[in-house]
Amino acid sequence: MRIAVLLGGISREREISIRSGKRIVQALRTFGHEVDEIDVNLDLLNNLTMLSQYDVLFNILHGTFGEDGHLQAILDAVGVPYTGSGTETSIIAFDKYLCNLYVQDIAKVPEFTLLTKEEFEKSGIEKVLSCVNIPCVIKPRKEGSSIGTHICFSEEELINYLKEEFENYEELIVQKYIKGTEVTVSIIDIDGKPIVLPILELRPKKLFYDYEAKYTDGMTEFVIPAQIGEEMTKYVEKIALNIYKKLGCKHFSRVDGIVSNDEFYFLEVNTLPGMTELSDLPMSAKAYGMSFEELVNTIVNEAYKRPSFECWRTKIK
Template identity: 50%
Template sequence: MRVALLMGGVSREREISLRSGERVKKALERLGYEYTVFDVKEDFLKKVDQLKSFDVVFNVLHGTFGEDGTFQAILDFLGIRYTGSDAFSSMICFDKLATYRFLKGTVEIPDFVEIKEFMKTSPLGYPCVVKPRREGSSIGVFVCESDEEFQHALKEDLPRYGSVIVQKYIPGREMTVSILETEKGFEVLPVLELRPKRRFYDYVAKYTKGETEFILPAPLNPSEERLVKETALKAFVEAGCRGFGRVDGIFSDGRFYFLEINTVPGLTETSDLPASAKAGGIEFEELVDIILKSAFLKEGVKV
């Protein structure tokens, strides 16, 4: 099997994608796959036809272009097989506002509103969360407890993104649920509780060793665990996601509040999905193999 490994990209998550890609590359080598690495940059579209000679594309592009449905739509048009969700699901999940509207009534979501112009005070009161519609790795996310902090967040985000989501802050336990697709169906991995040393699970907390305590499995009683896993899987399936992914949320007062779906989650040494997989008895090489083979399941092909 010939594998095209795509990493890098043009988004603000390029560094994380390169870290994920390097780790996947080593796993592919140990697994014995024939692979070629593509460091995706601005001129990549001129070379995209080269991917037709491969059996499958392993996509570890995070953020804009690689995770928002754009790249997936190009590959679909060219008839090229790839890991992860299709163009429509990727587009929906990368846009948090679209995700919330799409899943409203399916899962419990904290109150939210879109803002396109500067405001002096939060329409949802405090504390609240300000975040971009389309961004990953908690880039551009602010937790605000005053008008001053709220105004600062808008001044940072509105010029760059044009519009932002303001969401009610739910105090509780941050949890993430990783999901894999195998020929047996969807497998929900052990729930991971995140206890960041910082104010919340931001970019630094996600990608700096020692900044976040991973609790695996999350200390939940059987009914709580069932609620968290069922909610995550319901969101994942309803959004049409495939292959692999991660669902993030807040567990508070016996309820699990949905926050987002990551269709191309990080695969670095500090990332959530590999940690959850290991807790479920899946080492990194096997995880990479499962993700790679899941690309063929869309066609009903077993590898």
């Protein structure tokens, strides 16, 4: 097949997207595909017709624009199959507030509230203390790779981190802090059926699995399968699969959460997981018995056979 790998982009996760994309390019070429890598920028948006020459587009743009439904909507109109979930799923999954609301009937979600910059400037942390209290976690409503995420153990920390992040974002999620075992559940489609890969346990050397712990070699110990017991493993697999199906995820995704006091707490869904040498999904695939090259080829074949966009959309000529 002729494949374009869409990488780079304009988000704060650009570097990770490039690292993921270049590995994917090499993996696809080992299967004999004709592969081009495209750094997505405004020039591409002004020349979308050039994408019509490809059989499949491997979208690995992490974060804003590439993962939040904007690019998916554009690619729907192009009409060439692309990897990952469709527009509606991407919009909901990338929006942590919407996603929490969407899955809380099938998964236990730590108490949370949405705090706007205007509310904070007017009333400080009054809303947070009445809804969540301390310790708590703050994170941007729409962001990836734990960018802008902080754990607050005092009112002073909470105020300082809110001030810091409201310089970058208009809305933040404040959520109850759950101390426990961090796990991530990768799911891929094989022959149109979602398959749950072995659960990965994360043991970061830092307070939590933040950006540095995710992408710096030696900063996190990875344990697979996760040491959470057979019964909890089955329970977490079931919850993650239900979330994947309810959201309508396609081809590959990752569900993150915390196991604490015999309960699994949902944290977020990543519809375009990282594919770097330190990323979680490839580790789980390896434990399943699938090499990185086989994983990438499986994803691209699923996208080609079962594209995310609706069949009635008109292809750009």
